[in-house]
Structures are given as structure tokens and as C-alpha cells.
Amino acid sequence: MPLTVDIRKTLRTAERQFTLDVSFTASAQRMVLFGPSGAGKSLTLQAIAGLLRPDEGQIVLHGDPLFDSTRGIDQKPQARRLAYLFQDYALFPHLNVRQNIGFGMHTGWLNPGRRFSHPQIDYWLDALDLKTVAGHHPAQLSGGQKQRVALARALVAQPRLLLLDEPFSALDHALRARMRQELSDLQTRLDIPMLLITHDPDDVAAFGDQVVQVYDGSVRENAPFAGYQRTVS
Amino acid sequence: MEQAWIPLMLSLKVAGWATALNIVFGVAAGFGLARWHSGARDLIDSLLTLPLVMPPTVLGYYLLVLLGRRGVFGAWLERFDIQLVFTWQGAVIASMVVAFPLVLKSARAAFESVDPQLERAARTLGISETAIFFRVTLPLASRGILAGALLAFARALGEFGATLMIAGNLPGRTQTLSVAVYAAVQAGDDSTANFLVLVTSVTCVVILVLAGRLVPQHSLMTSR
Numbered sequence: 001m002p003l004t005v006d007i008r009k010t011l012r013t014a015e016r017q018f019t020l021d022v023s024f025t026a027s028a029q030r031m032v033l034f035g036p037s038g039a040g041k042s043l044t045l046q047a048i049a050g051l052l053r054p055d056e057g058q059i060v061l062h063g064d065p066l067f068d069s070t071r072g073i074d075q076k077p078q079a080r081r082l083a084y085l086f087q088d089y090a091l092f093p094h095l096n097v098r099q100n101i102g103f104g105m106h107t108g109w110l111n112p113g114r115r116f117s118h119p120q121i122d123y124w125l126d127a128l129d130l131k132t133v134a135g136h137h138p139a140q141l142s143g144g145q146k147q148r149v150a151l152a153r154a155l156v157a158q159p160r161l162l163l164l165d166e167p168f169s170a171l172d173h174a175l176r177a178r179m180r181q182e183l184s185d186l187q188t189r190l191d192i193p194m195l196l197i198t199h200d201p202d203d204v205a206a207f208g209d210q211v212v213q214v215y216d217g218s219v220r221e222n223a224p225f226a227g228y229q230r231t232v233s
Numbered sequence: 234m235e236q237a238w239i240p241l242m243l244s245l246k247v248a249g250w251a252t253a254l255n256i257v258f259g260v261a262a263g264f265g266l267a268r269w270h271s272g273a274r275d276l277i278d279s280l281l282t283l284p285l286v287m288p289p290t291v292l293g294y295y296l297l298v299l300l301g302r303r304g305v306f307g308a309w310l311e312r313f314d315i316q317l318v319f320t321w322q323g324a325v326i327a328s329m330v331v332a333f334p335l336v337l338k339s340a341r342a343a344f345e346s347v348d349p350q351l352e353r354a355a356r357t358l359g360i361s362e363t364a365i366f367f368r369v370t371l372p373l374a375s376r377g378i379l380a381g382a383l384l385a386f387a388r389a390l391g392e393f394g395a396t397l398m399i400a401g402n403l404p405g406r407t408q409t410l411s412v413a414v415y416a417a418v419q420a421g422d423d424s425t426a427n428f429l430v431l432v433t434s435v436t437c438v439v440i441l442v443l444a445g446r447l448v449p450q451h452s453l454m455t456s457r
Binding site for chain 2: 046049050051076077078079080081082083084086088090092093094103107108109110153154157
């Protein structure tokens with residue numbers, strides 16, 4: 001996955017100042033940004049997706065500059081064609097599963113209808129075992145189903161890169177292992193490059209073909225994962 | 234019957250127009266205040282909320298100064314042969330101004346309660362900012378806005394002070410229900426007053442019941 005990220009961003013609140021200084025090049029199809037909460041992993045992911053504007057630097061995907069402060073390039077998130085899986089899934093609560101998955105395929109100022117149909121939507125409903133809940137609203141879904149809907153919604157547009165923000169943290173332990181396997185199989189099948197951020201060493205074991213450690217806003221190393229010291233909380 | 238029917242219809246027409254206009258302006262202003270991060274935000278919010286605390290007669294006086302024939306805005310409207318004083322359109326403006334803060338407040342709170350993560354998600358899915366407003370933000374805020382609009386409608390229906398100041402008490406033309414009640418009592422016409430009060434009370438109950446049914450069930454379920 002030819003993704004190069006080299007960005008700096010300073011965030012200030014009344015209490016503290018946080019500086020994000022991240023620089024790495026992803027070479028593997030599966031890459032993990034690993035570090036404790038508050039290290040700046042999510043901010044990095046948001047910057048790649050275009051949801052956060054860095055102060056300076058550049059982000060290049062497949063030779064396409066998504067952001068380049070020296071050349072004044074800052075593609076809108078809408079134009080980047082990346083998929084973003086949010087930690088709490090961010091499913092639209094007022095739309096059913098079918099409408100959620102088809103959300104991005106339907107342009108215009110109105111939402112797709114309750115029975116909005118498209119071969120791609122039906123394919124994903126089938127592939128992720130969501131056919132029986134196609135008419136349900138997110139509030140009626142289990143954790144695993146919510147995640148599958150979020151995945152289907154993200155993948156239906158055939159994005160260039162899949163970004164995942166702590167994808168399994170909202171699931172219980174047993175489900176976590178199963179969804180990890182599902183995502184792994186899916187990634188292998190689609191051969192889509194993915195960048196996952198996590199503080200869970202099990203995620204690193206499953207997806208960390210390449211691991212970048214983030215600590216206190218900066219990338220510490222760009223090397224194979226050497227180990228993880230569990231902190232007692 | 235006749236003496237209640239005409240003011241009732243006029244009241245509903247005035248309150249309906251005032252509410253429709255308030256939804257448009259209140260939603261726009263509420264969205265602006267919810268999203269605009271500036272020091273002047275609280276000041277503007279306070280200014281727009283003033284009609285809630287000011288006596289309606291004072292508001293009515295302000296409106297007369299602005300919209301009267303020799304008023305700043307009224308003189309300008311005169312050139313297009315538009316007159317607002319002593320018309321039902323003037324009553325609409327009076328009701329609108331008085332009830333506006335109710336829509337504004339609830340719209341702002343509703344927009345602020347929409348999870349910004351959902352808008353970000355829509356952005357990554359390639360949806361334009363305008364479409365995000367209509368497809369995500371507005372539907373998720375709609376329940377709060379609707380609640381505010383109902384309150385505003387009820388407030389507009391009961392408007393008395395500002396309406397009397399700007400639209401007067403012309404039976405059949407600007408005499409709304411609440412003004413008609415006052416007029417009947419002043420004239421010592423107790424039976425008319427009783428009847429009008431009864432009609433007003435029943436109308437309010439009917440509106441409340443209708444309102445409860447109009448709020449769609451699924452929006453109750455999905456409100457956060």
C-alpha cells in the first residue's frame with residue numbers, strides 16, 4: 001500500500017497543548033498504528049481521511065496527493081475515496097440497514113427510500129449475513145451486526161483504502177475474536193489495503209503485517225512489532 | 234357560532250403562517266448559532282431571545298415604530314403599496330416575533346445534540362455538505378425542532394399584546410380569538426365570552442392531541 005504520511009498538527013485547549021508529529025510510509029497491505037489512548041492515533045486517521053486539517057506536511061496515496069501544504073492541496077474528505085470505520089460505527093440512527101449501506105451511493109438532498117435497491121447493496125447484505133435485518137434500524141442490531149453494517153457501508157463504494165478506528169473495542173471478548181477473523185477474511189478476499197489503529201495487542205497480532213507505534217503524538221519507530229508491555233490499570 | 238368561527242379561523246391562519254415562517258428562520262438561526270464558534274454568539278443568542286422576556290406590548294410598540302407608515306421599514310414598504318399595520322399580515326409578524334425564541338432555542342439545542350461523528354461519516358461517504366444537512370443533521374434534529382414549533386404555534390395562537398398593538402381589533406379582519414375574548418368581556422357580552430373561551434380551550438386540547446400523534450414513532454426511538 002503506497003501510503004506516505006508526514007504531517008504535523010498542534011492542537012490547543014485551555015488546559016494543554018498537544019502536538020501531533022507523525023511520519024511513516026506504509027508498505028504492507030495490512031498496517032497497524034499502535035499506541036495507548038490519547039497518543040494521536042485517531043487524529044492521524046482523521047487527517048488521512050480529510051476530517052482534520054494538518055498544519056503542514058503531506059499525505060500521498062498511490063501517488064495522489066491528498067494533502068500537501070507546500071502545494072496548497074487539501075482534498076475534501078468527499079473526494080478522497082477512502083472508507084472510514086468509526087469506533088462506535090456512526091450508523092445513521094434514522095435510517096434502516098439498507099439505507100445505511102446505500103447512503104453514499106445515493107446522491108442528492110434526499111435519503112434513499114426504505115426499500116432502496118442496488119445490486120451492490122444486495123451483494124453486501126448477502127455477503128455479511130445481513131439480509132434478515134435489512135429493514136431494521138441500528139438501535140435494533142447487535143454489536144456484531146452494527147459492525148458489519150458499518151463495514152458494508154464503507155466498502156460498498158469500492159474505496160482505495162480502508163481506515164479502521166479501534167474496530168473491535170465496542171465488542172465483547174468472544175465476538176471480538178470472531179469479527180477479527182471475519183475482517184481478516186474479508187480483507188484477504190477483497191485485497192483492499194487497510195490501516196487499523198488500536199491499543200489492543202491482539203489486533204496487532206491479527207493485522208500487523210506492518211506496525212507503526214505512536215506515542216504522545218509522535219511516531220516512535222517504523223519497525224516490526226517487538227512486543228507490548230501491559231500496563232496495570 | 235358565527236362570532237367564534239371567524240376569529241378562530243383567523244387565529245389559526247395567523248398562527249400557522251407565523252409558525253411556518255418561524256420554522257424557516259428559527260432553524261436557520263438555530264443551526265448558525267449551534268455551529269458558529271465565536272465570542273459574539275452568546276450576545277446574538279441573547280438578542281434573539283429578547284422577545285421571550287419583553288412584554289408583548291413593548292414588542293408591539295417596537296414593531297409599530299419599525300413597520301408603521303412613518304416607520305423606518307414601513308415607509309419603505311409603503312412605496313410598494315404594502316401596509317402591515319391593521320392587517321392580518323401584521324398580526325402574523327407580531328405572533329412570529331413573540332414566538333420566534335421558542336423555535337430558535339429548541340432548534341439550537343437539537344442541532345447541538347446531533348453527534349458530529351455522523352456528519353463526519355457522511356463526509357467520508359462522499360456526500361456534499363448541503364446534502365449532509367438535509368439527510369443527516371436536519372432529520373436527527375427534527376424532533377426537537379418540531380417540539381419547538383408546536384410550542385411556538387401555541388404561543389402564536391394565544392398572542393394578544395403585540396397583535397393588538399400592531400393589528401388592532403377589527404372584527405373579521407384582525408380580531409383573533411384572544412382579542413375577541415377581550416373585546417367581548419369589555420362589551421359585557423358574557424355569553425359570547427364564555428363561548429369564545431370554550432372554543433379556545435377545545436382548540437388548544439385538539440392541537441395538543443394532534444401534535445402528540447404527528448410526532449412519528451421512529452423518531453422517538455432514534456432520538457439520542
